[in-house]
Amino acid sequence: MGDFTALDPCVHCGFCLPACPTYLATHDEADSPRGRIVLMRALERGDLPADDPALRQHLDACLGCRGCEPACPSGVGYGRGLEEARRRIAAEAGLRPLARLTLGIFSRSSAWRVVFGAGRWLRDLGLAHLLTGSGRTGFAFGMLAATRPNPRGGVAAVPEAAAGPTVALFRGCVMDTLLGHVHDATRRTLAANGYRVVEAKGQRCCGALHDHAGDQAGAARLAQANLAAFGESADFIVVDSAGCGALLNDYGHLLGTESGRQFAGKVRDVTELLADRGPATGGALPLDVAYDAPCHLQHAQHVHRQPLDLLRSIPGLRLQELPGSDRCCGSAGIYSLLEPAMSRKVLDDKIEAIRGLTPRPDLIATGNPGCLMQIGAGLMAAGLETGVAHPVELLDWSYAAGGLYR
Numbered sequence: 005m006g007d008f009t010a011l012d013p014c015v016h017c018g019f020c021l022p023a024c025p026t027y028l029a030t031h032d033e034a035d036s037p038r039g040r041i042v043l044m045r046a047l048e049r050g051d052l053p054a055d056d057p058a059l060r061q062h063l064d065a066c067l068g069c070r071g072c073e074p075a076c077p078s079g080v081g082y083g084r085g086l087e088e089a090r091r092r093i094a095a096e097a098g099l100r101p102l103a104r105l106t107l108g109i110f111s112r113s114s115a116w117r118v119v120f121g122a123g124r125w126l127r128d129l130g131l132a133h134l135l136t137g138s139g140r141t142g143f144a145f146g147m148l149a150a151t152r153p154n155p156r157g158g159v160a161a162v163p164e165a166a167a168g169p170t171v172a173l174f175r176g177c178v179m180d181t182l183l184g185h186v187h188d189a190t191r192r193t194l195a196a197n198g199y200r201v202v203e204a205k206g207q208r209c210c211g212a213l214h215d216h217a218g219d220q221a222g223a224a225r226l227a228q229a230n231l232a233a234f235g236e237s238a239d240f241i242v243v244d245s246a247g248c249g250a251l252l253n254d255y256g257h258l259l260g261t262e263s264g265r266q267f268a269g270k271v272r273d274v275t276e277l278l279a280d281r282g283p284a285t286g287g288a289l290p291l292d293v294a295y296d297a298p299c300h301l302q303h304a305q306h307v308h309r310q311p312l313d314l315l316r317s318i319p320g321l322r323l324q325e326l327p328g329s330d331r332c333c334g335s336a337g338i339y340s341l342l343e344p345a346m347s348r349k350v351l352d353d354k355i356e357a358i359r360g361l362t363p364r365p366d367l368i369a370t371g372n373p374g375c376l377m378q379i380g381a382g383l384m385a386a387g388l389e390t391g392v393a394h395p396v397e398l399l400d401w402s403y404a405a406g407g408l409y410r
């Protein structure tokens with residue numbers, strides 16, 4: 005069981021406020037990290053019950069993006085405090101019905117495969133793209149349409165590396181059903197850089213959505229299943245979804261076991277493994293690309309340089325870092341489903357930052373399915389021509405153009 009000690013260093017200075025997207029959206033102290041810490045302390049002391057409406061409203065409105073952590077000079081572990089607060093609220097007051105339903109789907113692969121399989125069918129028929137819009141339903145279709153494989157992709161075979169470290173790909177749920185082409189790009193680019201890619205059977209959802217909602221027991225059950233599935237299958241466990249990677253890296257803490265820590269010690273984001281190898285240089289890709297860092301890569305895993313190094317290694321690619329890249333896009337797992345109004349408010353700032361770029365980028369590169377879908381839908385709703393892609397896809401297209409897969 006956790007506690008709130010990670011919040012102890014807070015001196016209420018307020019330096020974290022300008023880094024918080026929800027505070028910037030509402031200018032309400034209770035929607036800031038400092039205000040939420042006061043609420044969490046009240047929960048801890050029992051001054052506020054777990055079902056207090058204001059407590060729930062302001063903690064539910066937190067994205068869990070941890071953008072406040074690097075802004076804090078005292079080293080407050082805001083994310084750990086939030087995790088404990090949400091665990092207590094879920095245990096004492098229960099999950100919201102929509103959260104319970106959604107997490108129930110993610111707990112069973114038979115359920116999420118049906119849901120996302122139907123989504124993929126709508127997408128592949130072109131219906132999602134046709135129904136895209138700025139209203140709630142149109143935006144949901146936009147998120148689906150944003151997962152379409154880019155026509156530049158589609159190289160068939162995965163080259164085999166004869167020797168080198170073995171890597172087992174973490175497949176996940178959204179990634180495996182809607183973004184399988186990103187997995188293919190991950191396999192190809194790793195093999196082209198000397199990694200032997202192996203499959204670990206019996207994998208489950210990572211449990212991040214359960215963990216963020218306060219259902220640590222549900223997350224731990226999925227984590228145990230993943231420990232059993234991966235076993236000693238590879239030297240590294242590679243992840244191309246920042247949200248999944250953040251929790252896989254935290255399995256030691258979640259499970260409190262040595263096997264959890266050993267599993268976490270093997271987890272690498274795909275950009276880390278590729279950057280370690282150079283990566284190999286491909287052909288020219290004359291595109292304007294802006295990089296937006298996923299919160300769960302930058303703030304939770306502290307991986308920032310590697311995706312930029314990977315993109316800079318691509319000949320002809322003109323790279324800029326999106327201003328405000330350190331700020332959340334409003335996706336945050338199932339947050340966009342549970343808190344749609346705040347999610348869209350936070351996204352609006354991201355879309356305005358993209359609109360202000362000169363030259364206007366062809367693509368926004370970001371390494372997380374939620375961010376790809378949220379930003380992709382936001383761009384479509386705003387009528388902008390800019391698309392979205394995972395950084396590893398860009399490297400893959402460059403390798404195809406340079407003949408590395410022949």
Ligand code: SF4
Nearest residue numbers: 014015017018020076
């Ligand atoms: S979390 Fe850090 S930055 Fe924010 S008020 Fe507390 S000490 Fe200051």
Ligand code: SF4
Nearest residue numbers: 024066067069070072
């Ligand atoms: S986690 Fe994100 S939304 Fe929540 S208080 Fe920190 S910066 Fe604000």
